Amino acid sequence: MEPIKTLGVVGAGTMGSGIAQLAAMHGIRVLLYDSQEGAINRALSKIRERLMRAAERGQVETAHIDEMMSHIIESSLDDFVQADFVIEAVVEVMAVKKTVFEHLSRIVRPSTVLASNTSSFSITELASVCTRPETVVGMHFFNPAPIMKLVEIVRGEDTLETTIEQAQLLAQQMGKETIVVQKDTPGFVVNRILMPLFIEAMRILEEGVASKEDIDKAVKLGLNHPMGPLTLADFTGLDVDLEVMDYLYNEFHDDRFAAPQVLRRLVRAGHLGKKSGRGFYHYSRK
Numbered sequence: 001m002e003p004i005k006t007l008g009v010v011g012a013g014t015m016g017s018g019i020a021q022l023a024a025m026h027g028i029r030v031l032l033y034d035s036q037e038g039a040i041n042r043a044l045s046k047i048r049e050r051l052m053r054a055a056e057r058g059q060v061e062t063a064h065i066d067e068m069m070s071h072i073i074e075s076s077l078d079d080f081v082q083a084d085f086v087i088e089a090v091v092e093v094m095a096v097k098k099t100v101f102e103h104l105s106r107i108v109r110p111s112t113v114l115a116s117n118t119s120s121f122s123i124t125e126l127a128s129v130c131t132r133p134e135t136v137v138g139m140h141f142f143n144p145a146p147i148m149k150l151v152e153i154v155r156g157e158d159t160l161e162t163t164i165e166q167a168q169l170l171a172q173q174m175g176k177e178t179i180v181v182q183k184d185t186p187g188f189v190v191n192r193i194l195m196p197l198f199i200e201a202m203r204i205l206e207e208g209v210a211s212k213e214d215i216d217k218a219v220k221l222g223l224n225h226p227m228g229p230l231t232l233a234d235f236t237g238l239d240v241d242l243e244v245m246d247y248l249y250n251e252f253h254d255d256r257f258a259a260p261q262v263l264r265r266l267v268r269a270g271h272l273g274k275k276s277g278r279g280f281y282h283y284s285r286k
């Protein structure tokens, strides 16, 4: 199997820009497309800033930054005929993703794998609008993509083994560890484990069993997690957490995924965690 030389990335937001940066850091040419005016320029400035900060920390050579940036090329979707592999990272809206996949499957070469970075949607459903569903796979990166080690590779109903292997190869080229999610199920593995942990921590808080600080301390020191669950929930965004819980609950009809009232109240009040300055904790805004 040939290493990937040209990667197409659709969507240049938080995740798309992170994936483009990661690929460029590993010498892969990136065709980057976003439908929003100015999005690519904003992504390129953010990537340069992040690389400069990484250089200050001694993680990349300052002299290599221009070369890495030159690997990322603003492109149209039609240019994706050149791509060996495509990762979609547009907004988490099924109709938008389906339009992108349907369009891509008409443009790319037959052997090109189409991967989605969706956090929750069914890969099988996305593949259903493509001419070659056997080349469609999930590649779930974590935020920030250049730093977080894991990629969940998700098998859709018709995904071929060679498609999984190509996704594994690309992840390896980018220095990532992978796991294979053998069944296309909501939450894959990580969110399926994380959401019940968040929910139980929130229920313990609601019941007054322990303070938020002590719940976080218990999980950090007693289970050796780098962050407590309430802090982590604030970091991932309480609105995003609530959406994921509601999605899992609707799919499984299982109380393990029922969002606690304390979370719903915070989200309704606009307290979305670190990004809004307040969630379970208070954060000073920069």
Ligand SMILES: NC(=O)c1ccc[n+]([C@@H]2O[C@H](COP(=O)([O-])OP(=O)(O)OC[C@H]3O[C@@H](n4cnc5c(N)ncnc54)[C@H](O)[C@@H]3O)[C@@H](O)[C@H]2O)c1
Residues within 6 Å of the ligand: 010, 011, 012, 013, 014, 015, 016, 033, 034, 035, 036, 039, 089, 090, 091, 092, 096, 100, 117, 118, 119, 120, 140, 141, 142, 143
């Ligand atoms: N943010 C996270 O922590 C995280 C983690 C893992 C996975 N994800 C998933 O990654 C995907 C992207 O999330 P994000 O946080 O980067 O979102 P984001 O809002 O930061 O970026 C989405 C980008 O997609 C672009 N876009 C929208 N419609 C498009 C279209 N039709 N064609 C091309 N570009 C289009 C937008 O202009 C925007 O730049 C989602 O599926 C999300 O669930 C997010």
